[in-house]
Amino acid sequence: MFLLEPIGLGRAENDVYLALLDAPRASAPQLAERLGDSEPAVLAAVDRLLAAGLVQYVGRHEYAAVSPEVSVSALVQRRQSELAELQVQIDDLARLRQRTGSDGVDAVELLEGDDAVISAIARLQFEARREVLVVDAPPYLGGHCTPNVPELAQLAAGIRYRVVYAPESLEAEENVELMRRCVEAGEEARVLADGALKMVVFDREAAILPSSYQRPDPGRRWLVRRSALLDTIIACFEAQWSRAVPFSAPAPEVSDRDRRLLALLSSGMKDRSIARTMGITERTVGRRVTELMRQLGAETRFQAGVQAAHRGWL
Structure with a gap:
């Protein structure tokens, strides 16, 4: 059960939180033994859960889960609030888009139609x-991801x-291949x-974004030039960049056993089923998955x- 992944927390935090929901309280060594993980890894996950307000201290060395009805709902509302705040600023500045900047052009311009959007981005x-x-x-123009030829150039x-x-x-596999080509060309992904x-965002001087995040239309985009809104958009990008996981450079070849484990994992199989299929213990599966991650x-x-x-x- 991946309760916390949709709100930006990883598998380690998810497993620790679910373990604490099953027990009134537990220490880091107890959690490590139950999850088949190392104590430092469990403590790191607990620290992130404490920061997110999902776990609380109940003793000098023990922790307890905060009720998901309270804590998880609060995190979801916080994410929704961030999105709503940006949408309000988009709407407010869109209504004021006749106000011109120092260079005499509109701070916000509506691009309508696929051709206008493609031309402006290129x-x-x-x-x-x-x-x-x-x-x-x-949403993508045409309903699917396409190669970004200007980026490669x-x-x-x-x-x-x-x-x-x-x-x-x-x-889609072809989209992963497109990303691989861009990363090999120098993209930081x-x-x-x-x-x-x-x-x-282009040179921190202009940006293009959907006309609405609540009702996105691929053929309608805002072109935003230097303004308070552009500053907000850049800050929003940096926040997303800091939360995202780096796309690493290629590493040495994986073993046949790990390749099989990853294939089973990607198919959606649970640890218990993977263990039974591979003839190993569920704890071994959990440890190896953690190491591979x-x-x-x-x-x-x-x-x-x-x-x-x-x-x-794969």
């Missing part, structure tokens, strides 16, 4: 001289690209498990699957 990418920031997430010209990928953008807000730089099993696919392990 033009602004080719005009960029330093950096392009991207959150790659649905700009990477070759030395323009820096930082890209955050939503899980939905990597569901990360994967965000939840709440990715689609946007593109650490090697892959992943905080969730989904992210581990993405990383494994990128490295050609």
